[in-house]
Amino acid sequence: MSEDLSRKKMATRLIHAGAEPDPSTGAIMTPIFQTSTYVQEAPGVNKGFEYARSQNPTRKALETAYAIIENGKYGLAFSSGVAVTDAVIKLLSPGDEVIAAQDMYGGTYRLFTKVFEKFGIRFKYVDTTVAENVSAAITPATKLVWIETPTNPLMNITDIAAVSAITKNAGAILCVDNTFATPYFQNPLDLGADIVMHSATKYLGGHSDVIQGALMMNSKDLYDQLYFIQKSCGAVPGPMDCFLVLRGIKTLHVRMKQHNENGYTIAHFLRKHPSVDKVFWAGFSDHPNHQIAKTQMRGFGGMMSFTLKDDSVEAAKKVLSSTRLFSLAESLGGVESLINHPASMTHASIPREERIKTGLTDGLIRLSVGIEDADDLVEDLKQAIG
Ligand SMILES: *Cc1c(COP(=O)(O)O)cnc(C)c1O
Numbered sequence: 001m002s003e004d005l006s007r008k009k010m011a012t013r014l015i016h017a018g019a020e021p022d023p024s025t026g027a028i029m030t031p032i033f034q035t036s037t038y039v040q041e042a043p044g045v046n047k048g049f050e051y052a053r054s055q056n057p058t059r060k061a062l063e064t065a066y067a068i069i070e071n072g073k074y075g076l077a078f079s080s081g082v083a084v085t086d087a088v089i090k091l092l093s094p095g096d097e098v099i100a101a102q103d104m105y106g107g108t109y110r111l112f113t114k115v116f117e118k119f120g121i122r123f124k125y126v127d128t129t130v131a132e133n134v135s136a137a138i139t140p141a142t143k144l145v146w147i148e149t150p151t152n153p154l155m156n157i158t159d160i161a162a163v164s165a166i167t168k169n170a171g172a173i174l175c176v177d178n179t180f181a182t183p184y185f186q187n188p189l190d191l192g193a194d195i196v197m198h199s200a201t202k203y204l205g206g207h208s209d210v211i212q213g214a215l216m217m218n219s220k221d222l223y224d225q226l227y228f229i230q231k232s233c234g235a236v237p238g239p240m241d242c243f244l245v246l247r248g249i250k251t252l253h254v255r256m257k258q259h260n261e262n263g264y265t266i267a268h269f270l271r272k273h274p275s276v277d278k279v280f281w282a283g284f285s286d287h288p289n290h291q292i293a294k295t296q297m298r299g300f301g302g303m304m305s306f307t308l309k310d311d312s313v314e315a316a317k318k319v320l321s322s323t324r325l326f327s328l329a330e331s332l333g334g335v336e337s338l339i340n341h342p343a344s345m346t347h348a349s350i351p352r353e354e355r356i357k358t359g360l361t362d363g364l365i366r367l368s369v370g371i372e373d374a375d376d377l378v379e380d381l382k383q384a385i386g
Helices: 012-015 057-069 081-089 105-118 133-138 160-169 220-232 239-249 251-270 290-296 313-320 352-357 376-386
Strands: 074-078 099-101 122-126 140-146 173-177 195-199 211-218 278-281 303-308 336-339 365-368
Touching: 012 251, 057 074, 057 211, 057 239, 074 220, 081 105, 081 140, 081 195, 081 220, 099 105, 105 122, 122 133, 133 160, 140 160, 160 173, 211 220, 220 313, 239 336, 251 278, 251 303, 251 376, 290 303, 303 313, 313 336, 313 365
Parallel strands: 099 122, 099 140, 140 173, 173 195
Antiparallel strands: 074 211, 195 211, 278 303, 303 365, 336 365
């Protein structure tokens, strides 16, 4: 593809990113190069591929696509979202400090506290929805600021541009977990972030059939360091998984439009339901960070959470086990709707007191609204909530 995709609109970029006809056959889909090594003509004379942990053509096509869809210069694919987080923290040294959002994906918190604290990296958790809290927490040892926006599962919004200005001023790196918004709705690199990460398992893959992580950045120096970590630590995805994510990305825009439309319908349905107490969704005009959400996002998507007026675990469990279209499962971002109980499932690794402090109560229910017919989804929730 000789076309300059950087000048094209999002839908065109998503479909054509990384896609070159295979030079040996003309195949329009990137072949799955299921190989561990490459035959060399003479020692050191090769086609740029030596060993598949370091380079694989299917992965290379996907990494090119990753860069293009986030308006970045470089992309890297890892075997999972947490492998990406692991790689980014490995940029640091013992004694370095990370400022992280107090309300994040539970697995990120677990990796920080249970794995990296042991290696002498220090983590401070702050409410990043107030950018001043980040500046107040910065010290000369701060090397990285890690935010997630919207957050999982409370849909809190952090002002990326404001935190980026603070982080730059301190000479630290800003990494944004953009899993929930996806590149279709939000592009953190354009707002000043240094690194964007995605659990590609979710919306980028989009079909609940692959585990993968993505990294995007503009700095050659960061790319070189992270590529070195990728090949040295070895958390690389297999070529079949890269193919699946490449295929998923081609329909991201169509899926996200529908997730957004269905999300709007479900959020408003829940809000009007007499048994529902709070609904957490950034699209409501009275969401505390709605103004920032509206400025930095182009849509609010299908992720939301809610509590019942009866905030007991029993009442929540009754809803969680009564839905028929919404499947009770961890994960999110697939075409099918999922329902989840963060306190006992995705966020069980966060100690209860920490959880409650951030508003993640025992009765909170999270929805990943899929792209089925919205009327059927409303009916399903109606019969489950009663
Ligand atoms: C799922 C998820 C991750 C972790 O990704 P895996 O692909 O499961 O390793 C990180 N951040 C967010 C926001 C997630 O939802």
